[in-house]
Amino acid sequence: MSTLETTDTGQPVDRQETGESWIKKMTGAQSVWILGVLVVIIVFFAITGGRNFFSASNFLQISQNLAVLAVLGVGVTFVIITSGIDLSIGSVLTFSSVIAAKVMEAMGGQGWGTALVGLLVAIVSGGAWGWVNGFLVAKAKVPALIVTLGSLSVALGLAQVITGGIDIRAVPTALADFAAYDKILGIPGLAFVALIVVIVGGIVLHRTRFGRYTFAVGSNEEAARRVGVKVDRQLIYIYLMTGALAGLGATMYLAQFTTTTIAGNTLTNLNVIAAVVIGGTSIFGGEGSMFGTVVGLFIPAVLQTGFVIIGVEPFWQGVAVGIVLVAAVYVDQTRRAAALRGARKNRRAARSAATAK
Amino acid sequence: MTPILEARGLSRAFGHVQALDNSDFDVNAGEVVALIGDNGAGKSTMVKALSGNLQLDSGEILFEGKPVHMTSTQQVAAMGIEVVYQDLALAPHLDPAENVFLGREIPAKGIAGWLGFMDNKQMRRKARASFDELGATVRSMTSPVGSMSGGQRQGIAIARAIAWASKVVFLDEPTAALGVVQTKNVLETIKKVRDRGVAVVLISHSMPAVLEVADRVQVMRLGRRIATYTAADTSVEQLVGAMTGALEVSDGRDAA
Ligand SMILES: Nc1ncnc2c1ncn2[C@@H]1O[C@H](COP(=O)(O)OP(=O)(O)OP(=O)(O)O)[C@@H](O)[C@H]1O
Ligand SMILES: [Mg+2]
Numbered sequence: 162m163s164t165l166e167t168t169d170t171g172q173p174v175d176r177q178e179t180g181e182s183w184i185k186k187m188t189g190a191q192s193v194w195i196l197g198v199l200v201v202i203i204v205f206f207a208i209t210g211g212r213n214f215f216s217a218s219n220f221l222q223i224s225q226n227l228a229v230l231a232v233l234g235v236g237v238t239f240v241i242i243t244s245g246i247d248l249s250i251g252s253v254l255t256f257s258s259v260i261a262a263k264v265m266e267a268m269g270g271q272g273w274g275t276a277l278v279g280l281l282v283a284i285v286s287g288g289a290w291g292w293v294n295g296f297l298v299a300k301a302k303v304p305a306l307i308v309t310l311g312s313l314s315v316a317l318g319l320a321q322v323i324t325g326g327i328d329i330r331a332v333p334t335a336l337a338d339f340a341a342y343d344k345i346l347g348i349p350g351l352a353f354v355a356l357i358v359v360i361v362g363g364i365v366l367h368r369t370r371f372g373r374y375t376f377a378v379g380s381n382e383e384a385a386r387r388v389g390v391k392v393d394r395q396l397i398y399i400y401l402m403t404g405a406l407a408g409l410g411a412t413m414y415l416a417q418f419t420t421t422t423i424a425g426n427t428l429t430n431l432n433v434i435a436a437v438v439i440g441g442t443s444i445f446g447g448e449g450s451m452f453g454t455v456v457g458l459f460i461p462a463v464l465q466t467g468f469v470i471i472g473v474e475p476f477w478q479g480v481a482v483g484i485v486l487v488a489a490v491y492v493d494q495t496r497r498a499a500a501l502r503g504a505r506k507n508r509r510a511a512r513s514a515a516t517a518k
Numbered sequence: 519m520t521p522i523l524e525a526r527g528l529s530r531a532f533g534h535v536q537a538l539d540n541s542d543f544d545v546n547a548g549e550v551v552a553l554i555g556d557n558g559a560g561k562s563t564m565v566k567a568l569s570g571n572l573q574l575d576s577g578e579i580l581f582e583g584k585p586v587h588m589t590s591t592q593q594v595a596a597m598g599i600e601v602v603y604q605d606l607a608l609a610p611h612l613d614p615a616e617n618v619f620l621g622r623e624i625p626a627k628g629i630a631g632w633l634g635f636m637d638n639k640q641m642r643r644k645a646r647a648s649f650d651e652l653g654a655t656v657r658s659m660t661s662p663v664g665s666m667s668g669g670q671r672q673g674i675a676i677a678r679a680i681a682w683a684s685k686v687v688f689l690d691e692p693t694a695a696l697g698v699v700q701t702k703n704v705l706e707t708i709k710k711v712r713d714r715g716v717a718v719v720l721i722s723h724s725m726p727a728v729l730e731v732a733d734r735v736q737v738m739r740l741g742r743r744i745a746t747y748t749a750a751d752t753s754v755e756q757l758v759g760a761m762t763g764a765l766e767v768s769d770g771r772d773a774a
Contacts, residue, residue, distance in 0.1 A: 369634035370623050373612075377620055380609035380664075387571070387607050388621035389592040447611035 192441040192453030195489060199456050199463065206467035214470045221349055223462050228351035229254075229417065232410040233433045234454045235362035236291075236403030241437050242366075243379040243399060244446025245298060245305040250407045251429030252316035253290040257283040257411035258421045259320045259329065266331035276336040279415070284408035290316055291404020295397035313430070320423055332419040340416035351413050358406065363451030375399060379446025435482065436461065439489045460485060520583040522547045522717050523599070523686050528567050528577035537563040539741035540577070545686065550708060550718045552728040552749070555738035556761055561721045562604055564738065565688045569601045570594040595621075598685030602692055604721075606675040610664025614656050615645035617663055618678045648681040649673065653703035668695035676704060686717045693727060705731050725754040737761055 207215035233250050240247045261283035268275045290312055297308040343350040366372040374395050377385040386392050415421065440457030442449025465478040521544035530538040537560050545551040553561050566572035568579065570588035579586055581597060588594055608617045619641045625631030642659055649656045654673025656666075663671050672695050679687050689708070693701040708731050712718050722728050728735060732749040737760045745760045759765030 365634075368636075370625075370636055371634050373616065373620070373623065373636070376611055377609045377616075380611035381607070384607040384609050385620065387591050387601075387603070389590075389595060390621050447609070 192450050192456055194492065195439060195441060195453065195460070196456050198485065198489075199460050202460065202463055202467065206463065206471065210467060210470040214467060219466060219470075221352065223459070223466055224352040224355070225349045225417075227458050227462050228349075228355035229410045229413050230429070230433055230436065231355040231455065231458055232358050232406050232413065233403075233429065234436055234458055235358055235451065236399075236406040237433050237437050238362070238440075238442055238449055238451055238454045239366065239375055239399045240305070240403055241434070241442045241444055242375050242446060242449045243396060244444070245379075245396070245400075246434070246444070247294065247309045247400065247403050248306070248430045248434075249290065249294060249309040249312040249316060250403065250410075250433060251426035252313045252320070253287050253404055253407040254411045254414060254429065255421065255423055255426050256290065256316040256320045257287040257408040258415050259323055259423070260286045261408075261412060262329040262331050262415060262421050263323065265333060266329060271334040273333075273335045275333045276339075276412075279333070279336070280409070280412045283411040283415075284405050287408025287411060288401055288405035291401040291407070292397065294404065295400030298400060299393040299396035317423075320421075324421070324423060326423060328421045328423055330420040332415045336412070336416040337419045340413070351417060354409075354413060358409070359451060359455060366451050371395075371398075376447055379448075381447075432461070435486050439486055441489070441493060443493065444490075519546060521545055521580070522582055523568060524580040525564070525568060526578045526580070528564070528579075529575045530563060530567065530572060531575060536741045538567065538574075538577075541738065541742040543568070543736060543743055545717045545719055547685070547717050548712055548715045549733045550712050550720060550731050552720045552722060552732035552735045553738065554722065554725075554728060554735060554757060554761060559738040559761075560741040561738055562690055563741075565601060565603075565690055565719070565721065569599060569688060571601075595682065598683060599688075600679040600683035600686070601688040602672075602675045602679045602690060604690040604694075606671055608663050608671055608675055611662045613658075613660055614649070614663055614666075614674050615642040615659060617674055618645040618648065618681065622682070644681075645677070648677045652677045652680065652707050653700070655700065669697055669700055672696055673700060676707070680707060680711055683711070683716055686719065687711060688719045688721070690721045691723065692720070693722060693724060701727065725757055728757070729754065739763060 203215075213219070233254070237247055237250065261279040264282045265275050265279040268278060294305075294308055294312055297303045298305045339350045345353040348356065366375065374385065374390050377390055378392050378395055382392055436457035437449070437454050438444060438457070439460055440450065440453025440455070442453060461478060461482045464481050465475055468475050468477055523543075523545050525541065525543040527540045527542065528538045529536070529540050539560075541560065541564065543553070543564055553564065555561050563572065567574055567577075568588070570591055570593060579588060586597075609620060612620065615638070624637045624641050624644075626635040626637045631637075646656075646659060652673060654670070654677055656670055656674060658666075663674055666674075672692060676689065676692050679689070689704075693704050696704060705727060708718050708720060712733075720728065720732060729749055729752070735747045735749050735752060735757060736743050737745040737747070737757065739761065747756065747760075756765065
């Protein structure tokens with residue numbers, strides 16, 4: 162019927178062309194630049210901090226501490242690529258951990274049975290919040306910033322209502338041991354879970370149709386709609402997934418601290434968003450990478466441990482991260498503006514050529 | 519011969535602007551129809567109406583002689599109708615092949631395809647082939663289209679529409695940003711597509727281009743079709759006269 166279905170010229174694919182694009186997609190220009198920044202920071206602390214800093218155990222410790230943020234970061238990367246935002250993840254995490262802890266407390270076991278029920282409950286309650294966010298963004302057309310600011314407040318409020326503001330310390334030993342002692346392939350349990358989530362998230366984002374539609378929606382929603390992409394459904398799935406990942410993060414959080422922390426996640430959302438943006442994902446949508454998010458997570462974490470090891474007050478971490486964040490976005494924007502100027506110049510040239518004839 | 523696509527008495531108002539005012543339109547298979555008219559005459563609105571992108575106040579659309587309700591872009595695409603919009607409707611961050619296949623990705627073979635993986639190599643190869651067929655100068659298959667020139671983007675949008683259209687293709691000012699060579703290529707391609715039996719609707723402000731490729735010319739003014747000409751026995755003066763209202767014309771239907 163149409164040429165695309167029938168033409169097969171048998172022309173060999175330019176290997177270099179495909180290879181280059183694959184690497185470019187996986188990393189993205191901004192995240193390569195920011196990887197350089199991370200390397201410089203690591204080298205700096207390796208020199209000043211010596212073996213205390215530059216050791217396998219230190220990096221395993223850092224990854225363990227990053228595990229929960231990384232799981233949240235996977236969802237938020239998708240959301241920001243659609244040019245959305247999710248401020249509610251920290252509160253949703255708190256809410257889900259409260260519900261899961263309540264259920265596990267009621268069940269009372271210390272084994273994996275209780276733990277898995279808790280995990281399931283957390284994922285479902287996180288997913289429910291995500292669905293609400295997605296529905297309001299996609300169908301009710303309320304700006305994502307407002308929707309998730311609202312659910313941030315409601316989820317946290319409900320968590321406080323349910324507990325009366327008192328943290329629940331009912332975490333099965335199986336779960337706590339997993340975080341504290343278990344290693345898989347030499348990697349601490351939580352870090353291993355996060356690694357799997359990041360890898361799967363990266364594959365889905367960069368290699369599948371679902372990922373492509375995520376970029377398309379953020380790039381030009383109207384264009385995506387016109388070619389038949391189900392934009393609303395895509396958005397709902399993405400927010401739902403982000404909420405469900407916050408639920409998984411909640412279980413990991415419980416495992417790590419063996420208690421809910423109702424007051425402890427007020428800055429989680431901003432930390433995750435900062436990491437995603439430092440990693441080169443554009444808040445204007447259409448651009449970003451999972452690899453960048455991982456790098457963006459490591460920068461603040463490495464700064465923090467590095468400062469501790471070389472004896473600088475860790476408060477400086479906030480100062481440094483804030484500067485890196487703004488600098489990263491500034492560089493990103495100038496790059497983007499330059500590209501756009503180039504395109505516009507070409508367009509103008511083409512138009513004047515057309516009218517000249 | 520029944521027109522492959524026909525509009526009868528379409529009306530649509532935006533506030534107090536009557537964008538379509540009881541307007542007719544028709545195009546046959548294997549025919550190039552030029553749709554011309556001044557800025558704001560309602561040409562783009564007509565295209566939207568005939569591609570499922572516009573809620574109509576009244577009127578009827580017939581596809582292959584049968585009344586149809588165009589409710590979604592997927593439905594219209596499945597009918598073999600494609601549109602190159604005036605604003606191109608490309609995703610600027612995606613590369614040319616990703617744009618050509620957006621919404622119609624070729625799945626990878628076997629279980630991977632079922633899991634949502636795509637055959638990017640094949641898509642890129644086929645996209646390349648359709649650009650070559652059109653003579654579009656797409657230099658890089660890996661850069662995002664947002665970084666490309668207006669003409670290159672137009673080439674990509676046209677290649678996409680032509681590649682997928684099996685029945686009707688609408689081209690809303692397809693040569694506006696194109697260079698001399700590319701314009702010629704597009705006009706040649708329009709003829710090739712017509713010879714494949716596809717109906718082509720060309721919207722253009724370039725009268726020489728219109729007279730070169732069109733079999734018939736339909737003129738719109740103030741939201742309605744006011745005249746239809748056979749391209750072979752009309753002139754630029756006549757078309758301009760009808761467009762601006764300097765020439766008294768009637769569609770026949772109104773006179774009756
Ligand atoms: N979505 C809309 N909302 C309000 N008014 C609209 C809308 N779409 C079209 N119109 C109005 O309808 C009229 C016809 O517009 P249309 O875009 O169809 O013109 P056109 O013939 O394609 O013109 P051009 O040659 O400039 O592309 C114009 O007056 C326009 O302002
Ligand atoms: Mg128009």
